[in-house]
Amino acid sequence: MTMKITTICGSNRRKGATKCILGSIEKEIKQANISGLKTKNISLSDVHLEPCKGCLKCKKKGHCVIPDDFGKIAFRMIHSDLIVIGSPVYFSDVSSPVKALIDRSVSLWHTKLLKDKKVIFVAATMESGTEHTLETLKIWAKDHEMNVISTIEGIGEEVKDVLSNEKTIQQIKDSVGAFKLTLPCES
Numbered sequence: 558m559t560m561k562i563t564t565i566c567g568s569n570r571r572k573g574a575t576k577c578i579l580g581s582i583e584k585e586i587k588q589a590n591i592s593g594l595k596t597k598n599i600s601l602s603d604v605h606l607e608p609c610k611g612c613l614k615c616k617k618k619g620h621c622v623i624p625d626d627f628g629k630i631a632f633r634m635i636h637s638d639l640i641v642i643g644s645p646v647y648f649s650d651v652s653s654p655v656k657a658l659i660d661r662s663v664s665l666w667h668t669k670l671l672k673d674k675k676v677i678f679v680a681a682t683m684e685s686g687t688e689h690t691l692e693t694l695k696i697w698a699k700d701h702e703m704n705v706i707s708t709i710e711g712i713g714e715e716v717k718d719v720l721s722n723e724k725t726i727q728q729i730k731d732s733v734g735a736f737k738l739t740l741p742c743e744s
């Protein structure tokens with residue numbers, strides 16, 4: 558059986574803390590010996606993702622009418638067994654690319670296409686604001702009736718500090734462990 562995992566990075570910094578934590582989660586998942594694993598990384602800075610126009614044409618049409626990369630991202634999210642979304646903390650909340658993804662997902666919300674989807678949320682910050690950022694993501698998940706496996710906080714003045722934070726390392730290990738527990742036992 559194929560196990561599809563998608564990581565989505567909401568930072569514009571290619572070598573930033575968010576990317577660094579997502580890379581570490583991916584490494585941990587690879588070490589967890591999950592069979593049939595297929596991982597795809599999406600960096601919101603590399604895709605064309607417009608903000609939601611609020612037209613709600615998606616309600617009638619069944620898909621978003623904006624001609625950009627959202628359809629591809631949505632397809633990938635819908636067909637994933639686990640989605641890991643990471644956001645840098647910007648003024649105690651998610652970054653604008655992550656907010657765009659959240660708002661555009663309204664086109665999937667009408668028919669609950671993300672219902673029961675397993676998600677792990679990551680918030681990377683210099684100092685503070687992870688709680689509120691993760692709350693934004695958790696409220697979004699609740700609205701879609703997704704299954705939040707865990708949340709991870711990356712805190713550090715410099716990018717390199719984030720992965721020397723023992724709490725973050727432990728949260729990464731615990732998150733992958735918690736995801737593994739949701740998988741059916743292999744015979």
Ligand SMILES: Cc1cc2nc3c(=O)[nH]c(=O)nc-3n(C[C@H](O)[C@H](O)[C@H](O)COP(=O)(O)O)c2cc1C
Binds near residue numbers: 570573575650681685
């Ligand atoms: C617009 C902006 C707002 C920020 N707001 C906060 C904040 O509220 N609290 C904080 O501790 N750090 C804040 N930071 C710092 C970032 O959260 C921090 O640099 C984080 O590591 C960025 O993630 P990245 O390296 O993946 O881009 C802010 C940075 C920017 C550019």
